[in-house]
Amino acid sequence: MADHLARLCLDGTASTGFYTPHGFDVTLYGADLPVDHMVYMHEVQHCALNDETAWGTALHVYARMPGADATFTALLDACRLTHETFATYSSVRLAAARHGDIGEILTAYSAYRVPHADAERLVSGVTGANRRLLALSAAARVCMQGPIIDAILHAGPRSFALADLRERDRPDTRWAWFLDRAPASLAEAARAGDRRLRADFDGTALNSDAGDDLHASTVQEHDQAWEAWEEAAYEHLAGILAATGALTHGIYGHRQPTADLLARISEEYGDLGLRDAMSEAQRRDDAAVASSVLQQVRHSLSGDRPYPAMVLPSMDIEPLVGDGTAVVHIRTANRLAALYRWPSGTRLPSGPVAALRAFVDADGDEMLGHLILAEPDRLPLVASPAPVAVCVSAACLADTGWTRRWWKTLLAHPVFVLVDVEPDRFVPAWARGGDEVLAVGIEIRDTGGTRAALLCTPDGGTIWWLTLGNDVTVHLMAEYLRGLLGTRLRTRGELPAGIHTAAMAVITSLLATESFVSFDALGGRDG
């Protein structure tokens, strides 16, 4: 599913992103934070729209069903306009809210100016920055909430074709219908939302959304009010659309059909890695949303393609280490296979693989050489003359046999656990443990741009868990930790002196040699 037609892209001359129902990849240059933020949020919006609608469920299903590429592409073609217009406008406004005046942020993305202008026309009759976002979200959700799951269940997942659905029940036809009636359609929906808030809530949420400031209007205490507002706007839009004969689920009405379809798919095809639709409680829970987004993001650090890599023959490690800290990287074999382009015929050891990395000249081509350390007793050898830092990915720790054999040796050095799995896999254990967790956010500026990292230790500094990405990723991770740990999450502005050199060596090495970072190493796209 890597071809251009099978994904939703934010493609321009600066940072880029693309989304498929398997997740999203972003290549952030780090040169312009507002642009990076917009690119990131653009892909997040695609995720969110698919995760909470019937059409999104269908995309998730056909993206994974064997032999269903043509149906998937037909479904995607039928919702590109809705998806891109919604994602473009929302991401631009969210970037503006965070960074202030963003000027011509779409300069490098000329193809997105028309969708952005369309969205502005749609919401031009809506008051308040937050309500404009919510009104557009309500419209996009109405467009994506046609009776597609019922059609699939009726025809059977394999026999279903786009022709089974009326044109008026397809997202982009609906979107064009609303656009044709802009700005009145969304303005009326917004008034319905305002009426709901005046009837059922006090005026604080409405009053907080008077101008362009999203910060004041989106504080957590207003979440329920805005959810009710969007639901009222949604109901209004679905109501006026019904005049065309269009059928639309209630805003949460796709959940039972989604569960029915997933059960049918599971029965016929086994586990395809599909998830149930998010519940209302999950949508309100910032930690759940952060976790859902985190498990779908991938930051590319090597540009369009993974680095070429090779296994180095057994050799003296000194030339690889140099004067600085020697970083021993440990990744699962599946992850290594996904991270790099290996020469054909390369056989990596099974299970977690420990290696020193260095770019080497291989017959004129620069490749990332891996000197594999087969057993724990090879590790102390690299301690001389350089100090050693260990960067072991979290997915490796799931292999308990390997961990038993290696852990004691690793702990002789500073250990950093690179977070490459969903935080749901380890943070709840920290929450149950009852200890404080110390978190330190740092910004890294180098010739490659600006990156961000979050280092956490749940054990007083023995092991540091490292999340690497951009400021949005770090913000989401912090949000997630705060949600689960509450006041037991302690933050400080800088790393303890004793760990600083090793941490910077690990981060620098990662930025230079890791092709991408993501949170799906277990059960994700690597397999």
Added chain:
Amino acid sequence: MADDLDAILAHAGLDGTELRREQTGALARAVSRKPEEEFITPVVAAPGTGWDDGQQRPRDYLEVHTGRWHIDLRDPANRRHLVLVTVAAVLVDALNLTERTGWVVPVLPAVVDVLAVRVVPGGLHVELALLADPQVPADLATVVNALDFADLVAAVHRAGPTVAIPVGGTVTFSGSTTR
């Protein structure tokens, strides 16, 4: 010899040997009240659309809006396609169809024959012949809903014999013919 497209271009005040985004927008405004993007998108699906960077582009909505494409008006296939898009846009607006122009374009040849398009005072005059026993084209059977197609056929057969084009001009429908 002047043909249907010459009449359409003249009506929109256009000449030259190629059509770009700006001219296509002008053409859209001359024949329909709908948003011009609805017209431009199927235009770019013309068989001979050229891309300024020399690459063949995929059929992706967003590529349409870069404006980095052009349509060679000397190519007969492109000319036929542009006439078809124009007639589809005219019908969507004149008959107040729910379907978009891009949906109507590929099915229209299964519903009507375009007999002539000419400039008349105040707009265009489009002459269409209804086809007998229209069927969903086989290559569109997995995409086009049979009831939507039936609705289009019914709308076209209900209309006429003369319908006003909202931005100016008329459409006439003549009796069913078998192709």
